[in-house]
Amino acid sequence: MSATTALLTDHYELTMLQAALARGTAGRRSVFEVFARRLPGGRRYGVVGGTGRLLDAIERFSFDDDALVFLEQQNVVDGATLAWLSDYRFSGDVWGYGEGETYFPNSPLLVVESTFAEAVVLETLALSVLNFDSAVATAASRMTTAAGARPCIEMGSRRTHEQAAVAAARAAYIAGFTTTSNLEAGRTYGVPTAGTSAHSFTLLHDTERDAFTAQVDSLGKGTTLLVDTYDVDEAVRLGVEIAGPELGAVRLDSGDLLSLATEVRALLDSLGARDTRIVVTSDLDEHAIAALAAAPVDAYGVGTRLVTGSGSPTAGMVYKLVAREDDDGTMVSVEKKSPDKISHGGRKFALRRRNRRGVAEAEVVGVGRQPVDDGNDRPLLIPLVRGGETIGREPLTSARERHERSRAELPPTALQLSRGEPAIPTRWEDRS
Amino acid sequence: MSATTALLTDHYELTMLQAALARGTAGRRSVFEVFARRLPGGRRYGVVGGTGRLLDAIERFSFDDDALVFLEQQNVVDGATLAWLSDYRFSGDVWGYGEGETYFPNSPLLVVESTFAEAVVLETLALSVLNFDSAVATAASRMTTAAGARPCIEMGSRRTHEQAAVAAARAAYIAGFTTTSNLEAGRTYGVPTAGTSAHSFTLLHDTERDAFTAQVDSLGKGTTLLVDTYDVDEAVRLGVEIAGPELGAVRLDSGDLLSLATEVRALLDSLGARDTRIVVTSDLDEHAIAALAAAPVDAYGVGTRLVTGSGSPTAGMVYKLVAREDDDGTMVSVEKKSPDKISHGGRKFALRRRNRRGVAEAEVVGVGRQPVDDGNDRPLLIPLVRGGETIGREPLTSARERHERSRAELPPTALQLSRGEPAIPTRWEDRS
Structure with a gap:
């Protein structure tokens, strides 16, 4: 695996670059925009994930000798293009929704302003990062909503690509998960890690x-014992016998979790282990979590459905040219006419319109200028890169806090798990 | 991003290791097995993907100073465990289904034999690689089946994590895709790359x-012009006017592709551009590809649905301890009793049972010994790692050829796209 991100790019970006360089249009000032035409799966809101990772990836976007040799040997582009690429460093400006922010159809999530040449080659990288991380963050937010005050543990690494797993753990943390099983997410991003035990250990x-004696002796009484390898009732009794009432938790990974949790809670209480928690796992998603609200469950471990976006494994965002320089140096809005994929041309700005009580009412997107603030509104685009220099880096906890604040100001319908319309409408404010 | 893969691991694997080291059971000879309880989405067969990547990842699985410092500072494991990890190199044996091989419920896809300690820490890494790559390879195989002789182009990088995109391009190639848009897949794995053009270029x-003049001048008449930015009819005429009948291809990315392709074919023919091909893209999956069989389409570009496994973004494989050494040194079969997740204990072997005409009839899984060959059968497990040394490395084209052969010997029902039962049954041959 290479340290550069420059070849995480589609072939056509470099051939378009070659043609534009030859034509003399590559240097035209251009504005690209990332947006989603719709929210997947009848969701009520989306959650922006990946911004911090994208900033890192843009900084590492340069064509090293290996990359240039590959492009030359495979005749991907001509010599003039190779020469141009060898000097590539992004020198433009980027604005975006803050990481963790909620979003809606046509929210201008990322605005990249630079030359066509500099910006076109970032298309695939920007979309890969944002589409995956946002899909996971959006699913995660629904799960933490369903879980309420109970913690959610991310344990889906084994169900997605090994590097995607690290990004998924990070995105889940932004959307309110408390811990992850993924150690690399701990090292790289500081996400708190945790774990229980597997059937293989028993x-x-x-x-x-x-097995239980070995685990308690080595990891302490606060450990979490997996109790469904043989007989749950016997295992719970054994766990409390070995660790005493200080036993940290038991994990249930199969069966009818609703009734099983109730039985295990009663048993733990009868054994005096009133503080021993119950962790449940086993193909949970936001709906299963909600269905367990009445059960005496203390924490949810979520895997497959989290890292696969709970039915919507990609956020469906696109990266479109919305404005570019004309021959005489003025910027003009551009948009394609394909009937089923309309784009809105023009540089966008955005506000979250809020009523006097601070409840979100609309996503207001201004074309060509910032919409007028009604007095309680909140601007959504923040500067991330200026003149090629990253200025939007922030601790991961900031994104986590932003998400919590943003979700809290949405109207109550936003928290419904059923399929439906976006929680607030997107309104256009055209330049006029 | 680190060069080591050792932290692409779940927290609990290392804490189980610590407890087993302390208990003196970590050195017990153990057999772990990767299998899938079912095929996702009513598929008729699965396709093994990721084997080659996993062999690379196991070779790079060692705990460098950075990793050890992280584990120590976060108190993930104790000093004895850190010392053990610092020397870690996998020294055991691995067998597996060849990459590209078809598989069925309970096929023993990977068999890892080593000490418990050495094998337990590979759980997450092995599953991440195999679950993602196999999900994509399985979806890709259905798409290339639906496409028949027409080439499929992988262009889904933007819809999945940026590194997962590289693996997806590789998996798609194994399952019969001809090219990918992903340049890193070209550099790292030698997958042929190709590209067309985007609306932004127009x-x-x-x-x-x-735009068309710039593209044809720079990239040659054999290029593919995107013709749906404004008016398709006008764009096709313009393309042929500029490039002549040698125009390589036109791409349609929106609208009713069935009728549009028919109209464009007639128009191209009327303009004398009989050899100009028609490439279609726009949220294609195996069903959409099959529906276009009657249309005059020359190639399919597939993105979102490919990299997200066409509705099944993970293969659902698990990694289970099936046998381990007893106190007296004999190997014993083990399995858990959780009612809804039965495992079959014991070291497995497998044959593809074929009739005299070479058509697959059953997946025969032997427990504890190789099933008896009926005369036309094909053994499925091949040695991948012996005594820690990788011996199963092969060119990617070998996996691609294996897939083609394996799919060709399945009964015709295997190629149905509708939901249904696995194409052949899995039969157990227990030691008796």
Whole structure:
């Protein structure tokens, strides 16, 4: 794996660059915009994820010798283009919705302003990062909503690409998950890590007693014992016998979790282990979590459905040229006419319109200028890169806090898990 | 991003390791197995993807100073465990289905034999790689089946994590795609790359004529022009006017592709451009491809649905301990009893049972020994790692050829796109 991100790029971006360089149009000032035409899966809102990762990736976007040799040997582009690429560093400006921010159809999520040449080659990288991370963050936000005050643990690494797993853990944390099983997410991004135990550990030992004793002796009484390898009732009794009432938690990974949790809670209480928590796992999603609200569950471990976006594994964002310089140096709006994929030309600005009580009422998108603030509104685009220099870097906890604030100001319908319309409408304010 | 893969691992693997080291059970000879309880989405067969990537990842699985410092500072494991990890190199044996091979429920896709300690820490990495790559390879195989002799172009990088995109391009190639848009997949794995043009390129120029002229002048008459930015009919005429009948191809990315392709074919023919091909894109999946079989389409560009597994973004494989050493050194089969997640204990072997005409009839899984060959059968597990040394590395084209052969020997029902039962049953041959 290479340290440069420059070849995480579609072939056509470089051939378009070659043609534009030859034609003399590559240097035209251009504005590209990332937006989503719709929210996937009848969601009520989306959550921006990946911004911080994208800023890192843009900084590492340069064509090293390996990359240039590959492009030359495969005849991807001509010598003039290779020469241009060898000097590539993004020198333009980027604005975007803050990471963790909620978004709606046509929200201008990222605005990249530079020459056509500099901006066109970032298309695939920007979309890969934002589409994956936002899909996971959006699913995660619904799960933490459903879980209420109960913590959600991210444990889906094994169900997605090994590097995507790291990004998924990060995105889930932004949207309110408390911990992840993924150690690389701990090292790279500081996401708190946690773990329980697997069936293999119990099966390694001659008896469940041996296994539990080994785990408690080594990891302490606060550990979480997996109690469904053989018989749940016996395992819970054994766990409390070995660790005492200080046993941290038991994990249930199969069966009818609703009734099982109720039975296990009663059993733990009867054994005096009133503080021993119950962690449930096993193909949970936001709907399963909501269905367990009445059960005596203390934490949810979520895997597959989280890292695959709970039915919507990509956010469906696109990267479109919306304005570019004309021959005489003025900027003109551009948009294609394909009947089923209308784009809105022009540089965008955006506000979250809020009523006097601070409740969000609309996504107001201004074309060509900032919409007028009604008095309670909140501007949504923040500067991320200026003249090629990253200025939007922030701690991951800032994105997490932003998400919590942004979700809290949405109207109550936003938190419905059923399919429906976006929680607030998107309104256009055209230059006129 | 780190060169080591050792932290692409779940927290609990290292804490289980710590407890097993302390208990003296970490060195027990163990057999872990990767299998899928079912095929997702009513598929008729699955396709193994990721084997080659996994072999690379296991070789790079070692705990460097950075990793050890992280684990120590976060108190993930104790000093004895850190010392053990600092020397980690996998020294065991691995067998697996060849990459590109078709598989069925309970096929023993990967068998890892080593000490518990060495094998347990590979769980997440092995599953991440195999689950993602196999999900994409399985979807890709259905798409190339639907496309028949027409080439499929992978262009989904922007719809998945940027590194997952590289793996997806590789998996698609194994399952019969001819090219990818992803340049890193070209550099790292030698997958042929290709590209067309985007709407932004047309919009950058003052007129469509300027854009097409720039593209043809720079990239040659064999290029593919995107013709749906404004009016398709006009764009096709313009393309042929500029490039002549040698125009390579036109791309349609919106609208009713069935009728549009028919109209464009007639128009191209009427303009004398009989050899100009028609490439279609726009949210294609295997069903949309099949529906276009009657249309005069020459190639399919597939993006979102490919990299997200066409509705099944993960293959759902698990990594389970199936046998381990007893106190007296004999190997014993182990399995958990969780009612809804039964595992089959014991070391597995597997054959593809074929009739005299070479048509697959069953997946025969032997427990504890190789099933008896009926005379036309094909063994499925091949050695990948022996004593820690990788011996199963092969060119990517070998996996591609294996897939083609394996799919060709399945019964015709395997190629149905509708939901249904696996194309062949899985039969157990227990030691008896």
